[in-house]
Amino acid sequence: MQLFYTTHIADNKALLTDDEARHVKVLRKSVNDHLHLIDGTGYLYEAVITEIVETKKAHEVHLNIVSKNLQARSRDFHFHLFIAPTKQNERIEWMLEKAIETGLDSITFIQTEHSEKNRVNMGRLEKICISAMKQSGEFYKPLINDLMNFKDVLHSNKDAVQLLAHCNSQFEKQSLQDYSVAIKNANINIFIGPEGDFSETEIKQAYEMGFKGLSLGSTRLRTETAGLYATMALSAVLGK
Amino acid sequence: MQLFYTTHIADNKALLTDDEARHVKVLRKSVNDHLHLIDGTGYLYEAVITEIVETKKAHEVHLNIVSKNLQARSRDFHFHLFIAPTKQNERIEWMLEKAIETGLDSITFIQTEHSEKNRVNMGRLEKICISAMKQSGEFYKPLINDLMNFKDVLHSNKDAVQLLAHCNSQFEKQSLQDYSVAIKNANINIFIGPEGDFSETEIKQAYEMGFKGLSLGSTRLRTETAGLYATMALSAVLGK
Numbered sequence: 001m002q003l004f005y006t007t008h009i010a011d012n013k014a015l016l017t018d019d020e021a022r023h024v025k026v027l028r029k030s031v032n033d034h035l036h037l038i039d040g041t042g043y044l045y046e047a048v049i050t051e052i053v054e055t056k057k058a059h060e061v062h063l064n065i066v067s068k069n070l071q072a073r074s075r076d077f078h079f080h081l082f083i084a085p086t087k088q089n090e091r092i093e094w095m096l097e098k099a100i101e102t103g104l105d106s107i108t109f110i111q112t113e114h115s116e117k118n119r120v121n122m123g124r125l126e127k128i129c130i131s132a133m134k135q136s137g138e139f140y141k142p143l144i145n146d147l148m149n150f151k152d153v154l155h156s157n158k159d160a161v162q163l164l165a166h167c168n169s170q171f172e173k174q175s176l177q178d179y180s181v182a183i184k185n186a187n188i189n190i191f192i193g194p195e196g197d198f199s200e201t202e203i204k205q206a207y208e209m210g211f212k213g214l215s216l217g218s219t220r221l222r223t224e225t226a227g228l229y230a231t232m233a234l235s236a237v238l239g240k
Numbered sequence: 241m242q243l244f245y246t247t248h249i250a251d252n253k254a255l256l257t258d259d260e261a262r263h264v265k266v267l268r269k270s271v272n273d274h275l276h277l278i279d280g281t282g283y284l285y286e287a288v289i290t291e292i293v294e295t296k297k298a299h300e301v302h303l304n305i306v307s308k309n310l311q312a313r314s315r316d317f318h319f320h321l322f323i324a325p326t327k328q329n330e331r332i333e334w335m336l337e338k339a340i341e342t343g344l345d346s347i348t349f350i351q352t353e354h355s356e357k358n359r360v361n362m363g364r365l366e367k368i369c370i371s372a373m374k375q376s377g378e379f380y381k382p383l384i385n386d387l388m389n390f391k392d393v394l395h396s397n398k399d400a401v402q403l404l405a406h407c408n409s410q411f412e413k414q415s416l417q418d419y420s421v422a423i424k425n426a427n428i429n430i431f432i433g434p435e436g437d438f439s440e441t442e443i444k445q446a447y448e449m450g451f452k453g454l455s456l457g458s459t460r461l462r463t464e465t466a467g468l469y470a471t472m473a474l475s476a477v478l479g480k
Binding site: 074094098101102103135136137138175176177217218219220221222225228229232233234235236237239 | 314334338341342343375376377378415416417457458459460461462465468469472473474475476477479
């Protein structure tokens with residue numbers, strides 16, 4: 001089923017703009033044709049095209065909503081990934097695309113002691129997010145949060161199970177499979193550090209705040225591979 | 241630990257060529273410096289540089305082996321992925337990189353009824369394979385097999401658990417978690433189809449040959465995401 005994304009839905013009317021409106025044109029749809037819309041809040045809308053506006057400045061498709069149905073969430077846990085951005089943007093970008101396809105509710109980028117990059121392109125990540133949502137038939141749009149300092153994030157999220165993935169063998173760690181009972185139906189926050197890992201001070205601080213150590217297997221993983229591994233492993237271990 | 245890959249090891253002598261030899265130069269290594277070598281068969285070698293040859297035509301580093309130690313495998317199961325190539329080469333390429341980082345023993349590309357692409361760039365995939373091995377500290381080089389017809393592959397591999405991942409709801413399927421007992425310590429073959437999925441005929445034939453149906457969750461996955469999901473989910477469910 002082809003899905004179109006818009007946040008412009010009110011009073012049984014909907015509006016598609018920009019890429020979404022151009023896509024309607026590419027598919028040669030016209031007035032009176034029916035489309036399926038999503039707005040990222042869990043609803044699936046059926047709508048009928050009432051007007052297509054195409055000028056040099058704007059592409060717009062106006063629709064009337066025919067039906068609106070709330071879709072069930074596909075997971076009974078909430079997964080929030082905290083991850084240091086990689087030096088190359090494209091590595092975080094594909095990680096986000098794949099993580100959304102397999103099951104991610106929120107992502108927050110973190111600035112850590114060993115971070116080499118402290119900027120993310122939010123506009124581009126939003127676009128990737130919407131495209132991945134449509135591709136995978138997800139009705140709930142993941143929340144993407146801009147960069148925060150790791151120390152600030154440490155003190156929030158008290159109601160979640162907080163798992164810190166790191167490679168320091170001095171600190172106790174367990175696998176997601178080991179945590180599977182503790183994290184069932186929970187709010188799960190998983191933290192992935194930069195290429196240089198979390199510092200010893202950061203790990204200590206996190207453990208003092210009640211974080212648990214998470215092992216992602218015996219091989220060395222790149223940051224973006226670790227982020228995706230956490231997402232996919234969680235889905236495999238808890239089902240969805 | 242920085243690893244160098246070569247298949248030229250004999251009589252306690254080793255030779256690095258091309259990219260590997262150039263990398264030695266980039267790192268400003270010279271005669272009498274020690275390097276760590278791998279050959280993809282599970283051994284870790286320590287070697288000392290005896291000669292560096294650099295001409296317009298060739299880059300070569302000659303070494304004497306100082307020690308040789310067989311490393312333990314990181315998994316107690318053998319995972320062979322069979323997958324249809326994607327239209328865009330880069331999608332299969334990053335999938336391979338990430339799959340090797342997380343745990344893959346063999347990969348075979350398959351030609352199916354709905355395949356849109358029936359060619360893979362073996363040379364490029366070999367390079368990605370070696371780079372991912374070195375990056376993740378793997379000592380066993382995964383085997384990469386060129387395209388085979390799905391029908392031909394169906395009749396081999398009698399000693400493995402054969403799991404066919406597909407999206408056809410008419411056929412019974414279970415998750416990797418459900419199969420976790422049956423696949424422990426086993427040779428596991430997982431089959432991933434093209435964007436258009438395996439045909440009904442192909443699924444029927446496979447089930448008749450004793451294949452089991454595999455569900456990779458409730459969301460729609462692209463081919464390369466499914467391949468990586470299978471790899472990561474297997475590692476998460478069985479440990480490694």
